[in-house]
Amino acid sequence: MIYFNNVSKVYKDAVALDDVTVTITAGEFVSIVGHSGAGKTTLTKMILADTIPTDGTVFFESIDVHKLKNKDLTKLRRRIGMVFQDFKLLPNKTAFENIAFAMEAVGKSDEEIASDVPHVLELVDLSHRMNHFPKQLSGGEQQRLAIARAIINQPELIIADEPTGNLDPINTHEIVQILKKINDLGTTVILATHNKGVIDAIGKRVITMENGKVIRDTKHHK
């Protein structure tokens, strides 16, 4: 499904990715681990074409993502759900509107929005917070809302970049369970984290990165 082919990214005075070649197949749950600056975020951003490689290519199925025109890139991004450490919710929109926005972006009708949003909010246990703004929600609730937004359009891939970085252990556990559930339903999940506890809780494929290189790729972690 995703293929990194000898991808390198060099900034002015630092190497973020160094000749990375990784293949991720559909339906997998892949955790990418490593210290800060190991290259995890750069690698995930490459899939969305949010960062351009200095060298190498990134394929999403048969599409070279960095050769896409703006319009096609928008279409590709609609097939991917993103979850960030800092949630990246729209602060001036309520919980309902944040999710509705993602649906509007892909052209869903008002009727679909009215029926699907409450459903997904229920799934992440936020029905009672529907009309609250992000700043009125706790960190865990904001992240659950971010996940709800990421899955609302039934994407083929979820990329979660340090989704538990700002959360306490209880909320971390909840988020991991939700991501596992999403994967069980058939969606590919890529999780970038430096939290060993999270990886242990998931128990699936782990790619370990250090100084921009893949140093280990363990198919079945335990």
Add this chain to the structure above:
Amino acid sequence: MTELKRIIKAGYVNFKRNGSVSFAAVLQVMNTLAVILLIVLLQAVLYSALDQIRNKVDITIYFNTGAPEEKIMLLKSSLEKLPEVDRVSFTSAEDNFKSFSKLHSEDYSTIAALDEIGINPLGATLDVKAKEISQYENIAKFMESDNALVVGTSSIIYKINYYQNKLVIERLNSIISGSQRLGFLLTLYLVISSIIITFNIIRLTIFFTKEEISVMRLVGASKMRVRGPFMVEGALYGIVATIVILIIFAPATAWLGKHMTDFLGINMYNYYLSNFFQIFAIILLSGILLGVVSSFLAVRRYLNK
């Protein structure tokens, strides 16, 4: 259609929710619109003053006594054909005599002298009004040229007063064109500086949402879906600012109309009311254009990702 409806709704909701930021942006658009409206009103004052000056300037052709009226009329019609000429008015020798006598009715020695002569010593006159002050010279030249004289009018013209008035006319002309040029430059400066300030204020308001813009793009929103609500917000700044400015200017011009009409040479309130729809259109269009274009340009730099 649904997309447009959503964009308009999102723009309106953002405008409402961004309370203080929207307020600041509306205030700044109001400043710019006030400058534009003041300039419109000042132009009216300037043009009315210039018109009054213009109306005071003309040239008079004095004819010899006993000059045949048909020849004068022939000259009148050839003058009227000139594109520079606005109008030509004829005053007969009798009328000139009557107004002269009336003017000097208390000057007994003059009346006595006229009685002594027993005949009308004054000839007929033609008053020529040009469309532009700068054109009097051309008209005077035309009078001296063969074109005007083919009918033999040279023998009946006593004098043309252009050359006595030449200096005054030229000076007035340079004052008028100078004040028009200055007015234009001042207008240009004020409008451009206000637009730049407003553009930067709006850019600043959008700068605070640049993170949001990138999130919208990441969840797959099209450029128009991201940019549209900002443009609607910009249009709302313009609409609200227009309404407030037009309301503020109503009592302000009423006061000017009541107290300053003599000084300004024009009743500002009457001018404001009689031209209200044009003023409304100019201010509203300027406001919307300013808000929409500023927002469009400000969002553009964060969209290209």
